[in-house]
Amino acid sequence: MGVLAIQGDFERHLEAVRSCGAEGREVRTPQELDRVDRLIIPGGESSTVGMLMMRFGMMEAVRARAGQGMPIWGTCMGMILLAESIEGSDQPRLGLMEITVRRNAFGAQVHSFESAVEVSILSEPLNAVFIRAPIVVQWGPSVEVICRWQDHVVGVRSGSVLGTSFHPELTDDRRMHEWFLAWDPSSSG
């Protein structure tokens, strides 16, 4: 399992992956990407990471692996980078999901919060941590909404790609990581 380690809370994801008993590796370069079979794109700043991915050949490398069906999960910033469209911004992104996201949809840090959410792929609710979180404002027919908080779409999946606005890696609940480690997109459709 790889975690994109360009910037952000990648260490927290690596800890989560390792506590599930899987091997977690930092991924910064296309060569490091070749050595993993799944990828988590963590929380962080999307403008920073998008720019650095462009500059060091990671956009093309990740898109190529996604094209071969590698499972990718983006949390918060990760979901922003997966989006086809980012409201009011032409910043670099992977564009692997037919969604439009709104960055920072709840406002400044003082509006960051935690709340229980229902995630369709889990049987019990999850305590979700939202930090300057994005939401999905539009989505295409290929996209399945897996989580809402109040009226907002905060979890989506499409093909082999998963996006969440919140940060399961910041809690001790490992169900999302366990689910992603076991996910076989070719069978679940």
Place this chain on the structure above:
Amino acid sequence: MSIGSKNGVIAKTWREKVGLAEMLKGGVIMDVVNVEQARIAEDAGAVAVMALERVPADIRRDGGVARMSDPQMISEIKAAVKIPVMAKCRIGHFVEAEILEALEVDFIDESEVLTPADEENHVDKHAFTVPFVCGARNLGEALRRCAEGAAMIRTKGEAGTGDVVEAVRHMRTIMSQIRTVQNAREDELYVHAKELQAPLELVREVKRLGKLPVPNFSAGGIATPADAALMMKLGAETCFVGSGIFKSSPNLDGSERLKEQARRARAIVESVLFHKDPAKLAEISRGLGAPMVGINVSSLPEGELLATRGW
């Protein structure tokens, strides 16, 4: 660490405060004095900007009392960028902090760069929803700030000098004291807590974690990509660059100068990512123009040192 619940929303938890600091890891936070600089910083890949009226080098030059920035300029910068915006309040000046919280800045730096408002008490940071970052020179100071509710620690270094020597001293001190605590027996922690003048509970936490209880960033004198990479190798998780960017290229004017400063900003961002790769650092450091002139910290009289502020 107050927890209030309303409509199933649990807000104001410690996790959100430290969580934002986690999101800033592996990045560069840049001091900016206007909207133009804030946009340059964002485009160069800054993970956050620190909005202030004068960078530390100018505060040092001008002398006098340095205070919180005008809310007007902070709001303008907030409106201009999507990345988090930080601002500074004076040590112990909880009303400046309340004003910054009302402005909805994303992080408050209770900073020795401004003139202290209280020579005994720091701000009670637990009383706020917005997270705080505080400077520290050693582990005891860092843990005292954590006890007061800081969600991030940064080395103080010696701001506004462009001389990295103090940032290095403070980071080495903190990291070496952490290693000492880590190797201590449980029954020796009481004495460590006494000597560090820090709460026992937090000293135990340092032993358990092998690091500070909150993210540990670096600041104060970083002026080049190599400086930033050095601080990362010594244990910093992110770098603050103050005067180092927008005081660089002093030989140029206008848009030429801004262009070169933008190149330096981008290079420092890249150097944090590739701090373990000397070949990449060589490439990144090439042809960046003149860094800020700087001041040797050893030539500063004691009364002009900023790092000794805070207790």
